[in-house]
Amino acid sequence: xxxxxxxxxxxxxxxxxxxxxxxxxxxxxxxxxxxxxxxxxxxxxxxxxxxxxxxxxxxxxxxxxxxxxxxxxxxxxxxxxxxxxxxxxxxxxxxxxxxxxxxxxxxxxxxxxxxxxx
Amino acid sequence: xxxxxxxxxxxxxxxxxxxxxxxxxxxxxxxxxxxxxxxxxxxxxxxxxxxxxxxxxxxxxxxxxxxxxxxxxxxxxxxxxxxxxxxxxxxxxxxxxxxxxxxxxxxxxxxxxxxxxxxxxxxxxxxxxxxxxxxxxxxxxxxxxxxxxxxxxxxxxxxxxxxx
Numbered sequence: 001x002x003x004x005x006x007x008x009x010x011x012x013x014x015x016x017x018x019x020x021x022x023x024x025x026x027x028x029x030x031x032x033x034x035x036x037x038x039x040x041x042x043x044x045x046x047x048x049x050x051x052x053x054x055x056x057x058x059x060x061x062x063x064x065x066x067x068x069x070x071x072x073x074x075x076x077x078x079x080x081x082x083x084x085x086x087x088x089x090x091x092x093x094x095x096x097x098x099x100x101x102x103x104x105x106x107x108x109x110x111x112x113x114x115x116x117x118x
Numbered sequence: 119x120x121x122x123x124x125x126x127x128x129x130x131x132x133x134x135x136x137x138x139x140x141x142x143x144x145x146x147x148x149x150x151x152x153x154x155x156x157x158x159x160x161x162x163x164x165x166x167x168x169x170x171x172x173x174x175x176x177x178x179x180x181x182x183x184x185x186x187x188x189x190x191x192x193x194x195x196x197x198x199x200x201x202x203x204x205x206x207x208x209x210x211x212x213x214x215x216x217x218x219x220x221x222x223x224x225x226x227x228x229x230x231x232x233x234x235x236x237x238x239x240x241x242x243x244x245x246x247x248x249x250x251x252x253x254x255x256x257x258x259x260x261x262x263x264x265x266x267x268x269x270x271x272x273x274x275x276x277x278x279x280x281x282x
Contacts, residue, residue, distance in 0.1 A: 018196055025203040033253045034212055037241055038199055044236060045196040063137045077235035084243045084253065100213040103243055103251040
């Protein structure tokens with residue numbers, strides 16, 4: 001019992017550490033898209049580890065915690081994708097360090113093709 | 119084909135119900151089964167999300183392989199991003215690249231895009247037809263095509279078997 005509690009506490013600590021990295025990433029990254037990268041990735045594993053840690057402390061909750069983890073895994077990438085897509089649609093610029101933007105090229109090409117048709 | 123969708127949705131809903139209730143007493147099981155069946159039939163009159171799912175032993179095996187690969191990638195991506203965030207020089211070379219997928223089914227593409235979002239330094243900005251637009255934290259300008267294919271192929275070979 002005691003060992004499980006300690007393992008759970010350590011997992012929760014590790015999870016919060018990853019969430020801390022996500023927070024630092026949000027502050028340090030240069031533009032929206034890179035911030036989304038730092039935010040989603042670190043926070044996904046962070047919340048999974050935190051939840052697993054709680055599950056080890058209370059083994060009777062493990063199945064429900066499994067459900068929570070499933071929801072986090074499904075919803076996290078979807079929300080980050082939608083944020084990124086909306087940002088790109090709204091024309092929020094990428095940082096100066098960006099090398100290439102094929103999506104913008106593609107959209108511009110479609111736009112000119114449409115204009116030519118009209 | 120509609121029957122398959124209803125059946126899969128029914129099984130998923132019933133599994134959720136049992137886990138949330140934490141018991142398999144006959145009364146709870148019966149209530150759950152009736153409600154799950156009603157919801158499954160009500161919602162799957164027009165839905166076709168599970169139609170492409172293949173229910174063969176090989177596809178089950180590949181589902182487990184896929185989950186395993188996915189978890190490893192998830193952990194790797196977290197360490198990668200943590201390393202980049204913490205290093206003083208912030209070593210990033212961001213860019214949006216294009217990758218083509220051979221997956222036909224909508225569900226397969228959805229899962230592919232979500233998996234890419236959770237792999238090291240990449241996230242899907244948009245999907246137009248069979249083209250995925252992926253934002254990378256660290257890309258090489260010369261070999262972007264290969265890089266994009268490499269990202270997509272990693273998951274595609276499993277999803278191909280599961281969804282086709």
